[in-house]
Each structure stands twice: as structure tokens, then as C-alpha cells.
Amino acid sequence: MLRYVLRRLAISVVTVVGLVLVTFIVVRILPGDAAAARLGPEASQADVDALRTQLGLDDSLPRQLLDYTTGLLKGDLGPAVSTGRPVSDELFDRLPATIELAFAGLVIALLIGFPWGLLAAARPGRVGDVSGRLFAVLGSSMAPIWLGLLLIFGFYSTWHLFPGPVGRLAIGTPPPPEVTGTYVLDSLLAGDFGLAWQSIRYLALPALTLGLGASAAVFKMVRSAVLHTSESGFVRTARAYGVPGREVLLRDQLRNAMLQVLTAIGLVFGFLLGGNIIVERLFNWPGMGRVAYDALGSNDLGLLQGYALIIGTLYILLNLAVDLVYGVIDPRVRLGGSNS
């Protein structure tokens, strides 16, 4: 197991290095001048040149890469030219909001997709299966922006069940004292249940928008992975020996299907973290996706580079976590080596 863990860690480190290189190079290749963008169209060429020198944009590429990576090691992602603040501050301030939203979306996706997928696999072709497949087609073909608008229209404008798309809390409400940066958790830690409830209500619609789409993916994966095991020899053995159906489903089929399901959950969570720019924009959710959206508008490539780097790193960490959980579940991974 230790060797497995070390190998996975090494692979992750190599991937992060690759990610740093790719984001660095892509941003340098893209057209657009950060200095000119920051100073605006009125600026004189002399001012732009001075700023270019100050930002180090005139240095050779290897020199810039060296400066960038030494900065990275100190946690410095460079300045965000559009706002003047450090890129790391811009993004890390917003990271908890993004994680809170993505995690809530994942919880919703799992609560809906997981049991439904299991039910569908237990009785294929029956009501639970057919309705689930219909739901999956709808869920995966509906664009988040459309679904989000529908939810706002229904639950806010028409029925007034949930608050409007104004962010994480009602305008003017002070946030809870910061511990984790996620409002629901921080309010609970501060013992303020009213504020926690408010945070949940503001979180509900954007999380539902993300979660409904993702639950379709979870449903499909759980269904197909569990269904796939029903043809395997060990399930036939369990059935032959009269093991009760529910036990076969949970202890034999689901446990073996979990390897595939975990991979899918990792992918879905990664998608929720990085793919919610539109949802954050729609609900005025002050997450990293909003920062990236604004950075795109103001041609702030350094900020975009930082965004890509952080999302990519989160994704790599997520995959590492999934790989490590594999080791816990599957003795073939943990103990290595097959006898066959």
C-alpha cells in the first residue's frame, strides 16, 4: 500500500509540474498585452513600455518562467493587472464560495443519482429504471443556464419559496466570522443557526442547478456499473447459494461497482468545481468562476492563468484522493500483483 501511495503521489507531482508549464506557455502564446490592457486605450506607448518592464514582460521566456515558478513556491501567483491585487488573493478569497457551491451540487447529485441508479440496476426495465433513464436524458441535455433560469422563475419569481439570485446571503447581511470561508459551516461553527439556514436557502437554487445536471451523470454511472456486475460470476454464485437479493445488491454488486462509481464521482466533482462559471454568473455567486469570467472580460491573462492552475491542481488532488480510496476498497490495488 505504501508503494502504491508513493507512486500515486509522485504521479500527481509530475502532473502539477506539467500543469504549471502548460498554463504558463498557453498564456504567453495568447495574443493580448496585459500592460496595455491595464492602462487602457488612452495610455501612451511610453507608459505601456514602462509597465511592461516593471511587470517583467520584456524578459526572456525562460527568465519569466523561472521568476514565475520561484514565485509559485512562495505562494505568489503574480499580480492581477486588472485589479492591482495579487492573483492569489483574488482567487483564494473566492475559493471557499466555489467549493461550497460545488460540494452542495455534488451532495444533491449523489442524493438523487445514487439511490435512483441503484434502484434502476436492481430492477432493469421497470418503472424506476425507465423513469430514471428519461430523467437522465433530460438532465444531461438541459443547459445549466436554462435550468437555472427555470428554477429562478419557478422557485423565486412565481412561488417565492427561495431567495433571488443575489449571492450567498441577503444584501446587507454580514457574513459569519471566517473559519473555513464556507458560510453554512462557519455559521454553524459560530452557533448562528438562523444565518446557517439563510446560507442554505441562498445556496439551494444554484446548487440545484448544478446538482440536477450532475445527478443525471451519477445515475447513469451507478446504473451501468451495478448492472454490469449482475452478469459476473460472483453474483451468479451468490444468487445460486440463495443469498438474499438485497444483500447481493449491496454487498456483492454495489461494492464491486464502487470502483467505477468513485471514478465518476471524482469526475463529476471536478466538473462542478471548474465548470460552474455560468452558474456563478447567473446567481451572482462570488466564486472563482466569477473572477475568471471578469478576468476574461478585462484580458487579465495572469489571473486566468492562476484560475486554470488552481482548478487544475484541485482536480489533480481529487484524482489522487479517488486513487487512494481505490486502494482502501480493492485488495487487488492494495496488495498488488494478480496471480492469474
Added chain:
Amino acid sequence: MSRLVVENLGIATAAGNRILDDVSFDIAPGEIVGLVGESGSGKSMTSYAVMGILPRGVHQTSGRILVDGQDVTDVERRSVACHFAMIFQNPRDSLNPLMRVGEQVARMVALHQGVSRRDARVQAVELLEQVRIAQPAEAARKYPHQLSGGMCQRIMIAMALACRPRLLLADEPTTALDVTVQSQILDLMVELTEQIQCGVLLVTHDLGVVAETCDRVNVLNHGNLVEHGPAMDLLHHPQHEYTRYLLDSARELEVDGRA
């Protein structure tokens, strides 16, 4: 112990393709009865039907299954109700890859004998010893991928014994194993079932295995029973054309193998 009678068994797919037609045979306590035929002749499906685990999309169209004269055709989870046990062609695939093998045997002990988990674990180790696994306590803690095919088939036999079986259905139990291991597993199966006077339905395409172990044989061709009788008579004086054909092709293989 008990006598199994299969009467006029018919099996078909949902699309209406017939797999088995009007097949009847019986197995006396302690008797080993062979069911031979080429692939696709319906021999495995026959054993699944007896066990009550026909795959999805395949169903029984006619016939009865009787244990000591009692009709069990509609009994579900027949393994528990009638003490049927079954072993399969690919022993490693037949075991749950994520569960320790001792745990898998113990699970059957608990299920079939209604004892506590703790007692079941103790009994599981005893069963592993009974199927001649050296250091059974240690082997019980292994996962299927850590064991050889022959060892996995021994685990399966231990699992079968955990049911206190009155009938063992062996579906090509040695086909996937090395030749040297094949006879060990067959011998073990014959010896243990003789001890407890358990009838065996041995499904195989290997006439050598039949000659070695079976008391009586049924020959299946395209879902029809074409010939049956005592093993030695049938192998030496086949009456039906198809049986002769099977025997000839087996001999050819043998000659090829030696050449």
C-alpha cells in the same frame, strides 16, 4: 439422503428460441451423473434451471423438478430450501474479488446453517481444512486474486459443503484448470460427495472426466436428450450416432495431443 428427479424440462429464451426440450433424468443419493454435449447443447442451462437461477431473458417452459417426490419447481432460493450447491467453470471469477475467501465461505455457513458469524468463521476454516487446503486459517484471510485457480475451486467446494448439500451441480468444474490440478479437484469432489452421500450432476464436455468419475451419463444434443445409460456401457457401446461422433472427436483430440 435425497433423490432428484427432473421431468420433461423445457427452457426457452424470451424471444421464443428453445434451448431445452423435454429433458428428463434422475440422480440417486451418492450417485454421480454426467451431462455431456458440445457447447450450446443446453447442458449449463439445465443445471441453472435445476438450481433455479436461469439468467434474465431465459425461462422454464415446461417440466418439474422433484426432490424425494416433492415438487420444488416453484421454490425460490432452492439452495437454502433444498440444500442444493453449485460449483462453476471459472472458480476465481465465481468468488467476490473484494471479500476474503474465508469470509465468503463463512457467509454460506451462516446462511445455510443459521449459526452466528463467529461460529461460521470457525467452521469455514474447518471446511478449508476438509478440502485439503494447507494452513487453512492463513488461506482464509486471502483474497481470490492471491490464490491459484485450483485453490479457488477448493474454496468453492468448501462453500458447497457449507450448505450440507444433498445435490451438487458441477458446471464444467475442471475445464479452466491445469491438467494436473484437474484430477486432484475431481478426486476431492468424488471423495467428499461420497462421504456425505450427495448426488452430483456433472456437466462437462470432457468424456475423459466422465469415464473417470460418472456412474451414469446423459448425452445432450441441441437441447434434446439423445442417449443415457451407465457410463461404461455408453462409452464403450454408444447407440446413438451423436454419441459416437462425440467419442470419435474426443479420440481424435487425444491422438492429436500425443502426436
